[in-house]
Amino acid sequence: MSNKTRVAIVTGASRGIGKAAALRLARDGMSVVVNYAGNATEAGKTVAAIQEAGGRAFAVQADVADETAVAALFDATVREFGGVDAVVNSAGIMRLGLLAEFSLSDFDQIHRTNVRGTFVVAQQAARHVRSGGAIINLSTSVERQALPTYAAYAASKGAVEAMSLILARELRGRDITVNAVAPGPVETEFFLSGKDPATVERIAKLNPMERLGQPNDIAEVISFLAGPARWINGQVLYVNGGMN
Template sequence: MESTMGTQTRVAIITGSSRGIGQAIARRLAKDGFSVVVNYAGNAENARATVADIEATGGRAIAVQADVADEVAVAAMFDRAEREFGGIDVVVNSAGLMVLGTIADFNLADLDRMHRTNIRGTFVVTQQAARRVRSGGAILNVSTSAERQALPTYGAYAASKGAVEALNLILARELRGRDITVNTVAPGPVATDLFLDGKDAATVDRIAKLNPMERLGKPDDIAEVVSFLAGPARWINGQVIYANGGMN
């Protein structure tokens, strides 16, 4: 893809990008020529390491701490991106929290924590993105294929991501005339710490075989889809893209 709009370097903010899928997205967009804001909530060491990796390959990046649900901190992060790099072209909502449990027994405190990060956090970041992303840009959310699989114990998590998907086409239509696309990527199971936590080898193997590729996704698989939607895919708008190896 082209890494500039004319002579203007493109700029991306990726939330939750100190590890996992978000980190892979940050590295991929930097490889594509973006200047990257690596957002993190608490893991400053990982965020700095991600920035160092990007800079080691000739890219530009900064690490910015912000709780995605805190509108003041998020506005300050967008301010920082504009000061450092001159503007914002792509925003990827990758920060997320997953807690599993049956609906009947689910801890409501965990539900509130997921709501704060997955729903409020996505909304707060998207609100700033809708105000500030430049013409020709893209706003991208990360959801989950678990919503379509309807797997037991995923109810609360899938519900939080369903709310994220509900914003998708509405925002695309609200941004009519501004040449900004809005899309959501819905990964299947991906081999990240978030997914693997608490699962034994037999469970992981069973889930991996739910798709005809018979493997878990890799963070780079999802980053590749985001790269496409952030760059050349200007005629894809308001869509949910399922990146799951054919699981559903």
């Protein structure tokens, strides 16, 4: 499938997996809208990298849980690029802690971004994505691992998976695929924060490849789902080097 005239919105695209996905989709030939929550400098670097490689991109600030801001994000995309063909829900936050001791304030923040944010973006995607398009939500492999301290985060991603599978069926007849990508541990600032080297090494060895994933490992799968993978729909794809 040619992506030359196709358009993608990538949320949380200023850093990490979101940035890698934006760069990869641009390399595939798509025009890319780089969404960010607050780091305009990093979002600008993503846009600059795409433009320097000959691609088309611009950045839009929007809190993914704010329905008015997200509607404006989609409206800006349509005005600038004429439509929307792929939406990658990459924005997310993670807080860790034992369930019995977990801050309910942190719990609410996680669910505001990861659950409400995915719902709000998916709602606009369902209204705007053109025939032949794709909606790709980011989940996590840790949900299957049932690791202590991940209860709040894994619960939010369980909700993301449920939404993805149901939306795929609700879009019956429109030739739009909806899937969730569930990465294992990926070497990003998001993952490394708060972990000592021994913990990182232990986690890296949980999969038979004995390494952490790289953002490009995940972007490769997102690219596949956003482009040629028209017969994969309503699925959760675990991208974790065989950790499960």
